[in-house]
Amino acid sequence: MTTPAIDVRGLRKSYGAHVVLDGVDLNVPPGTVFALLGPNGAGKTTIVHILSTLIRADAGRALVAGFDVRREADSVRAEIGLTGQFSAVDGLLTGEENLLLMARLRHLGAKRSKTRVAELLEQFDLVEAARTPLATYSGGMRRRLDLAMTLVARPAVIFLDEPTTGLDPRSRRTMWDIVRGLVAQGTTVLLTTQQLEEADQLADHIAVLDGGRIVANGTPDELKRLVPGGHLRLRFADAVALDSATQLLDGSQRDDTGLVLSVPSDGGVGALRTVLDRLDRAGLEVADLSIHTPNLDDVFFALTGKAQRAGRVDTKGTAS
Template sequence: MAAIEVTGLRKSFGAKTVLDGIDLEVPSGTIFSLLGPNGAGKTTTVQILSTLVRPDAGTVRVGGHDLARDPAGVRKLIGVTGQFSAVDSLLTGEENLLLMARLHHYDKREARAVTADLLATFDLEDAAKRPLATYSGGMRRRLDLAMTLVGRPSIIFLDEPTTGLDPRSRRTMWGIIRKLVADGVTIFLTTQYLDEADELADRIAVLDHGKLVAQGTAAELKRMVPGGHVRLRFTDPGGLDSAARLFEDTTRDDEALVLRVPGDGGVPTLRGVLDRLDAHGVDVAELTVHTPDLDDVFLALTAAKGGA
């Protein structure tokens, strides 16, 4: 069963249309990443799916529960970590977790057991009794996510969870996210960091001006934009010359003995290149595939419509 199913989702604020009929499906136990320029509607999508904002139209099912008919059922399954830490700076890390556990109606013994487990999981045991004023940004974000997990959600919405973190803290968060998915949790991730989506997401959707302009795996999206090619390196000029005669629109580097053949990097393209070389007895010393990265995809899919 899909963890999240969205059909025809629409939302406007006054005269401004924020979401204009989007369709999504997120398989259980995967990481789904929603990308888009500022103002594209990413946060509004998360707010709707997490029952914080009502849609104007469309059907949504989260964890098998209809969002319109059973929002309470949805809330029992989900956790939400927003763009900014929702921790209480007047409390210690341990006190924040204990407070959240009591809000979930754990008794004192259960609350302390859950708190101890999460402090250990998120490597916060040494800082447990320290005030949050002494926590780094990365520690706050880890505590924020730990608080989300107090209720043992099966679906977690992470809205730009690593904004402002240094590279080491970001990678720590990536490791935590992967561990959650390995344990069966579904992650719905929005992020401004394209390398983060590339690194983590099983599937990616690009949202621009309230519409989904593309969906697929990172590899599939990269093949949608021009610039991909197969790089062939030869051991002698004769091999380079022979190969250059076999393909159109190539780019050659005679000094490096390299020929670049346009292609999307897919298996059919590679098979076609290799079959043609083999049929004409042309030996290749080295073959590498180059595809556009997600930055190229993002710019190509959003720039034409004025995305930032």
């Protein structure tokens, strides 16, 4: 069995009477992207800070790259990289100087530092701007440099805490491509984000955090299936066909103005085939068909903001 890149059991953290984390469990396989979603104050950044040894948990166990974050903090730090919510670059240095500084802090040695910095400047498309002041860098360039600094020592596990906040769509997608490339090389990424599309695009697995607890856990598709509202949208050529289809398909809702029928569905191939077969046997033709399934926005709004509830939801939709 493959050892998890991150293994968390019963993680708890409070500040006075305020409970930030209330028994969090996480299991992140190596070479994957694991996303933490949740509203502001849900505890996402606190988890990142505990796993990166910046703060201590009150209770629970956390292993990163096989090392205990409390007892083997130095070993954990040697295996990880952290990109926080705000760029940690030095504005008085050039991009190249920032990378060389990080390489020295990582004790790479002069020759190895020079080679590694050149590789990162090329990888992050910063060669032309390498020796220019950071005042000339765009927000996207600063974020790329920030991530490059995180990768100087080739960490096995990377924590990205809302890495694309404030970036324009083009810069955001550039960051996504970089993350995909890192994972393809075997790096494990724990991502916190407020961008639900980002989690949908990048994450192999998502945990939804609310009120310090994991309230849902699964792949993006599994989480979407927890939320009702999926349906097939069928448009017919005339009112006669719409009437016949309405009688044929139980539970459907009709829109007479648009000659449209909405049929509850999970969006799967089997459900679609069943509906089309019934229409075909009745001799009814569909002028237009589209499939509508819940997205992560629907999941987020359905599952968060309810921290006072007693149960949790797993990928089978059961409470515990």
